[in-house]
Amino acid sequence: MSTLISSVDYLPGISIDCVIFGFHDNQLKILLLNFKSTDWLAVPGGFIKESENLEEAAQRILEERTGLTNIYLEQFHVFGDRNRRDNEVMKSAMAAGGNIIGPDHFLMRRFISIGFYALIDFTKATPTPDVHSDTCEWYDIKEIPTLVYDHSLMVTKALETLRFFLDEKLIGFNLLPEVFTMNDLQNLYETILDKKLLRTNFQRKMLSLGILERLDKKMTGAANKAPYLYRFTGK
């Protein structure tokens, strides 16, 4: 029996794809789905209901993949090249999943995709495959295999946008737990920007922003001075 989605409930010709960032073990990661019974990897996506605004649709898609609500997200680019999707990939992927779709099926038509990137707390997410995938897993951003369609480009563009707005919009905190050390924060920045930062100056700059609340010290058990914990207060 087919679980293939139909076109009746969704806006035609438009999809949403989400580059979902998480941070763990000093690695920046994204969530990828694999099409059933294939090696093809793709960024999680979905369609827009007649009743939804764009961001609502993106939030729904994100919740379905992560179990989280109220996620930080931003649209970053629209991907609409004429031949951005290879329909043979789609057809094979659907066939492997047990769904036969003809050339007139709406999934075979041209699609324009609105790219969103999302920043979530890795420790709180529960990656969940969709009906077309076997797995939904985290991949280190430095080791992303080739993705289907233009999804590799999407990831590149999302990462560029994240880097660009990291300081501007102070969005990095969405990738950390509620409470963190200055070292955690610096590791996050260094990983995203892919360069080393000077510890002392990083601390000075972050503290000068006036967006951090200093909490108790964190007794790590290590043989050294215990660092303070901080909470992001958003000014």
Add this chain to the structure above:
Amino acid sequence: MSTLISSVDYLPGISIDCVIFGFHDNQLKILLLNFKSTDWLAVPGGFIKESENLEEAAQRILEERTGLTNIYLEQFHVFGDRNRRDNEVMKSAMAAGGNIIGPDHFLMRRFISIGFYALIDFTKATPTPDVHSDTCEWYDIKEIPTLVYDHSLMVTKALETLRFFLDEKLIGFNLLPEVFTMNDLQNLYETILDKKLLRTNFQRKMLSLGILERLDKKMTGAANKAPYLYRFTGK
């Protein structure tokens, strides 16, 4: 006889709207159309052909309105709110233009619009109305009346984006003729950013970027030192 466009040639449910910036008389201006026989003003827009990439569609729309090719443009946001368009406005506007459209017409359905902003040389453009408009005219950005649908929001967002990337992408030069004085450039920046800049520091900064080629002096005929002319070299 109706000149109403049909939906057969275009992607359904998706439009492109363009905020077209020009600079003249020390004013930042945008091109606006008015719906035939009405007071309603709108940003120029259009639809995407099956054969076009997004940017190609935007370039075509821009050429139709300005006569220019190879225009600097960037997508800046997707507008897709469920109720972003008031269909009564569309119906009345079409009726005033001599086109009766029923509730099932594709123009009555939900549309998602990809917003592009474009920067053009005012002196080279030839504003041209489309089939639904009587006029296509420049409006000072400081005196934009209320626009239809969410077009006021589009203009605001486009201007914010332009300001944000003015230095970052060095895009201001697209609004000037090929050759200009430092004073021209400063006036442009002051108008876009809506604030005064210190002449001496502005000159220092622009020259230090290494993107300007100094040409001959411009003999203005005024009783003072003649300024140099510059050309943008794009490094």
Add this chain to the structure above:
DNA sequence: AAATTATTGTATCATTACGGTACAATGATA
């Protein structure tokens, strides 16, 4: 309990970027 160790918090100094002022240069006019 004193010495050791790794890490943290902060002070300090040098360099650069930037806001602001001063002033000489210059193309025309009086």
Add this chain to the structure above:
DNA sequence: TATCATTGTACCGTAATGATACAATAATTT
């Protein structure tokens, strides 16, 4: 030749940033 408005650049002080130094401290080792 003096005057004038504007331009190009030098200069000064302050703020932001890069880089180093060092004391403080939580555990471990002696």
